[in-house]
Amino acid sequence: MNWIAIGTISDIPPRGARCVDTPAGRIAVFRTAEDRVFAIEDRCPHRGGPLSQGIVHGAAVTCPLHNWVISLETGKALGADEGCVRTIPIKREGDTLLLALTVPTGQAA
C-alpha cells in the first residue's frame, strides 16, 4: 500500500467532492461541512451512478441518479437500501491529502 498525494483540502469545496482517476477505477474524494475527508469508489452500488456528483450532507452522499444515500464512513447504503461501496484509506498531512492505493493484482508493472 502506497500513500500518494492527490492535492490539498482546499481543492475540494466544503460539502463537495472531486474525482481521482486510478488504474483501479475512479475514486471520489469528499470533504464534509466539518472538513472531514473521505474516499470511496465513485460507483453507486445500485446502478453505478457517479457518487462524486451527489449532494453531500453530514457524513453521507445522495447518489444523483436514484437518490440512494451512501455513508462516507462505511461505504454502506443507508436507510432501506442494501449495498456497499469500497472505502479507500485517506489521510491529511497539513493541507495535503494522501490516498492509500493498492495496485490491482496482475496489473502491476
Next chain:
Amino acid sequence: MTEKLVIIGNGMAPGRMLEHLLERSLGRYEVTIFNAEPRVNYDRIMLSPVLSGEKDFEEIVIHGDGWYIKNGITLYKGHKVTAIDRTAKTVTSDRGVVQPYDKLVIATGSVPLILPVPGNNLPGVLTYRDLDDVNAMLVAAQSRAKAVVIGGGLLGLEAAAGLNSRDMDVTVLHLMPTLMERQLDPAAGYLLQRALEERGIKIITKAQTKAILGERRVAGVELADGRVISATLVVMAAGIRPNAGIAKEAGLAVNRGILVDACMRTSDPDIIAVGECAEVGGHVYGLVAPLYEMARVAAAHLSGDRAATFVHNDTPTKLKITGIDVFSLGDFADGDDRQEIVLRDASAGVYKRLILKDNRIIGTVLYGETADGAWFNDLKKRQVDITEMRETLIFGQAYQGGSPLDPMVAVAALPDDAEICGCNGVCKGKIVGTIKEMGLTSLDDVRGHTKASASCGSCTGLVEQLMTLTLGDAYNPSAVQPMCACTSLGHDDVRRLIKAKALKTIYAVMQELEWKTSCGCAKCRPALNYYLVCDWPGEYADDYQSRFINERAHANIQKDGTYSVVPRMWGGVTSAKELRAIADVVDKFAIPTVKVTGGQRIDMLGVKKEDLPAVWADLGKAGFVSGHAYAKGLRTVKTCVGTDWCRFGTQDSTGLGIRIEKFMWGSWTPAKVKMAVSGCPRNCAEATCKDVGVVCVDSGYEIHFAGAAGLDIKGTEVLGLVKTEDEALEVIVALVQMYREQARYLERIYKWVKRVGVSEIRRQVLEDRERRKAFFDRFVHSQKFAQVDPWSERASGKDKHEFRPLAAVGFAQAAE
C-alpha cells in the same frame, strides 16, 4: 424464560403479526426471522407505483433496519430456509444457520406460476413478485423496446401500465375473453381494456401462449394460433400459487396451501402458517386484508388468546393504475334469483352495477367512479334491506334522503363500523376513537396508530375527511407533510418563516427553525436554496453544493455519467449559422447522439463532463447561451409560425414567444416551467397542455395555464383574455412570479393551482392591477441577478474544479 419464536419469511403478513405481538406480549418471545429476500419488510402492494415511477422504494418500506434493532429481532436477510426438523425443533438456512424454535411461523408467501412452455427460462423472462423483479423490469425498460405481459389480471395489468409509463411498447396476452374476469364483469372489463388501449397498451384476449422464442435471450412470444409477438422482455403474471414446499417436506398437512385451522395452527401445534402460503376454510388468499386478519389471529394465538378466530370475508379489489378507477366486490354472476341495477354514463366512462338478492347487495362492480365503494361494501356487510332506496341506490350515498350531500356529510353519516381502509380492515369508529384518545393531529400519526391508509393509500381522502370531522379546524391537511426527516415543518411554514424572520442563509434557516440534522439532506437543501434564491435576490449567494448535479454542472446527467447539452433557440427558431456551429461541435467532440426535443430544441447527448466548458465555449462563439434544459426554471417557449407565414395566424406568435423567452430566461422556479404560444386556435404549438400557454385570437391573447403532459395529462385552465402583447407579457410574468413566491419546491404549476384555486390566482395576477404590477416588478428585479449565462461564465473559468478530476494516478505511482 423467553421462548424462541422463529419466522420463515418477512413479508407483510408476518410483519403485521409481529406488530400485534409486540403490542400484546412484549418480551415473551425471542424472535428470529429468515428472509429469502435480502432486505427489510416493505409494502408489496405498492410495487406497482415503484414500477411506474410514482414512488421510490424508501417510501414503501414498512419496517426499516432500525425497527428490528429497536425490538431486538434478529433478521437474517438473504437466508432461505431449506429444512424444518420437527423432532429436533430446528430450522436450517441455505447459509448454514441452524436455529432452534419453540414456536415456528411459516410465512413463505406464494410463487408466481411459470407457464410450462418452451423457452420459459430464457434470460429476459421475468415474474412480478418482489423488488428484484421491479428492478429488473426498470433496467429492461430503459431500452424503450417491446415487452409482453402474460396475464390480464390485477398484477399483469399493473405491470403493463408501469412498463407503459416507462415508455415501453407493451402487449398484454390474456387467456380469457375479458380482462380481470375474476373481479370484473365483461362490461367493466371492456371499459378497462379500452382505457388501457387508449394509453397505447396493446391487448390480445383469448391468447394462448405456445412458446417463448429466442436463442440466447427472449426475442418474442408465439401464440397457439401461430401469431408471433416480438419482445425483449416477457413478464409472466398468470397467477400465483401458495409456496408450501418446505411445509410439505416437513410432513405438514398441505392441500393447495398449508392447511391451518381458524387459529392459524398447522397440523403440528407448534407451527403456525400465515399469509398467502396458508389455506384456511378451503380458501387461499392473495389480497392484503385477509392476510392481515390472519396476522392478527396468529398474534393473538401466540399471546395465549384462544378466542380469536379467522372468518372469511369478501374483500374488495382495487386496481392501482393512476387514472383508472376500478372497484369490485363479492359475487356478480347473473342468476334467476338475482336482480341487478346498472348505471352507464358513456361520455364520462362510468359503469356501475349492483347485484341484489332478496333486496340485499351481494356484489358490486364500479368502473370510472368508485367513491361509493366503501358505502356499498358497508351495505353488503350489514345485509341492509335496500327496498326503500332502491330508486336512487346506484347514484350513491350522496343521493339518499333527498338533496345531494357534500362528502363531509356523507362521511359523517357513515356508521361507526363502516370500513374505511379495506387493506387493513380499519373501521370509522376505530379511527375516530384513536384520534380522540391519543390526541392525533397528523395523517402520519393516524397511519402509524391505526394503519388506516397505510397500505395502498386509496382511502387517504376518506381518512382526511374523518380527521377534519373529528378535529375541526385543529386539522390542517396542508400542514401535515414535513419537508423531510430533518424538520417537522412543512414547505409552506418554512417559506413563511424565511420571509418573516428574514433568514438569508441555509445555516440561518436550519438554526432558527431548529433543523434536526446538522447539514440537512438531499431533499431539504435544494428546496431551501431555491426559497432563498427566490426570496432574497441579490442578497443570497447561491449555494451550489445544495443544488442537484444538473443545476451545478449546467447540463443533464445521463445514466452513464455523461451529460447532455441543449443550447437555447429562442422560440424554437434557428439559422444556418447556428446549425453549422452545432454540427462543428458535434464533430469536434465526437458527440454520439443528436436529438430534437419536444420543446423545439436540439439536444447533444453523451458529452464527457471534462469537455463541457470547451463545448460551451464553442457554442458561445456562435451566440448560443444555456438552454436551461437541466433547470427547475424557464425551459422553453414553443411557438408556431403565426402571422409571419401561416395563412390562419392571427397574431405574431413567434415574436411573442421569443419576447417572453428573452424576458424570462435564467429565472429559477419551484419546478420546471414550459411554455408555448400558438398563433390561432388550431393551436399548433400545443399551448393548452403547457405550464403557461398563449392562444392568439383576432381579439387578442388568450392566456392559459396549469396544463400538464407528463406523468399526468391535463388541459390548461383559461386565465383570461388580454388585448395587447404588452399586457400578455405582464400577466404571464406576474403569474410566474406568484408561482415562484408561493409554490412548494418541485411542485409544478398545475399542482400548485389545484391547491390555491384558479379564481384566487386570476384575482391576484389578472384582476388586481396593482398586485399584478408588484409581482411583475419583483420578477424584473430578480432577473437582474439571474440573467447571467452560466455557460459563458464557466467557459471563462468559473468553478473549474467542478469539471476536472482532482488528480490522476498512474500504474507506476500506485506500484511504487
